Amino acid sequence: MSLNKIVGYYKSWDPTSPTPENIDRAYNYIIYAFLSVDNHGNLDFHGDEGVNINTIRRLRSFNSGRKLLLSVGGWNVGSVKFSNIAADRRKVETMADSALSLMQQYGFDGLDIDWEYPAQNGGSPADRHNFVTMLRIIRNKFARWGSYLLTIAVSPLANPSSYDIRSIADSVDFINVMTYDFHQASQGRTGHNAPLYASSSDSQWEKENSNCKVAIQKWCCEAPPSKIVMGLAFYGQRYRLTSGSKGVGAPAQGASEDTMTYKQIAGLRWTKCWDSYSKVPYKYSANEWIGYDDADSIAEKVRFARANRLGGVMVWTINDDNGDLIRAIKSA
Template sequence: MLLKLIVLLFAYVSLDSASAATDKVFCYYETWNEGIFGPDDIDVNICTHINYAFMGINEDGSLRLDGSDSMLKSLSGLKSKNPDLKLILSVGGWNEGSTPFSNVAADAEKKANMADSTLWYLQTYNFDGLDIDWEYPGQRGGTPADQENFIDMLWVLRGKFNDNGGYLLTTAVSNDPDAGAYNIGAISE
């Protein structure tokens, strides 16, 4: 019993210290959890941001909803419990692969379609931004041009978001130098 109390106390102190160090806690809600763990099970006082993982990418660059419309609506409803909560669509992930991103990032029309489609989802479901989880530029069906094309794709999205209310734009990158060609300095801009 004492050991459990010590572990719980340590977890509480660790969580408290972590939240003092940063004001952002990103939580992922995966599409494959639908029916197992619902949005109402999420403690919206712990998560400052919830990433809905994952949206897919159609051949024309538009986003593809791999989950359900009702799930996006349910997640959006969490803002009534915590108005400061930020909801983010996360596109990609391991299962999406690199090829769809590579094809979109290399084509101006497809990048514009992606930006327009993303904006539609954000506005329709009251989400606050987009997270790009491209695993990995230049690999898994990608091309050597992916690194620069990725930066351009981010600029197209940023421009669309800035012109329409300043939506959030995040990306998940690997710290493994063999996992892709990320230009972290350019991404940060």
């Protein structure tokens, strides 16, 4: 069984963004990240439509069946603004109208909502219900104007206080599960950014929550697998080692830069190791350590997605690849 969707997020703010002819035709969904949203629900391009919007619209000429979506939100927007909008039907209507206007003006096919995360990060307990209401309002408005897509990006934790998964699944075309950022330097030890399976150094809670397999299983318990799109990280999490240990779970603290793109990591002439438990690699040199994905681990994840009959895979982000990882996706 082949995957129906290879979804790629495109970082609009990246000065090294690939030109349309350099983006692989295998990406049949490209999501432009990110629109801004004001307190009333109005969406905007941050004033960069003169450069990046015209560029990304040209992508259709390299794949006639490709769908282009606009994404609103992201980590920097947080939760409070979405929480306030979702609680007010008029603001949700404004957001839907604003999205329709931009999609019609610039020739996009849909909207992706990246709310990180309902009922968390300063949000309200009412977000769980209001998020569903928001999606239904937008879905219904889109349906009156054509076949516009509605998608969302969600936490891998499938937190029941944040998500009414069955109701969400009924309202969207597909769900991008952000199966990465599972381990970070604040935990005081090294850990894989996006392990497919649990590591031998994981706590019991981590084994039950902090890997791609368990995250996808939780989402698939209440949503059709065909609507679940598994996230693939084209970047890695960096650490500074604080002891002589070099492996997974070694004492560590944050590095001067928290992350590196795969393009950068591929050029590092550090010692490379493979975690046979988690099916992902890591590299180290002196007191530097990074957990990331390479072509082999990406292929493992694509095979996992196929075996579990998922709708597809999602890449964060197209910009961060040197070509190795999209080739691995296609090969697998």
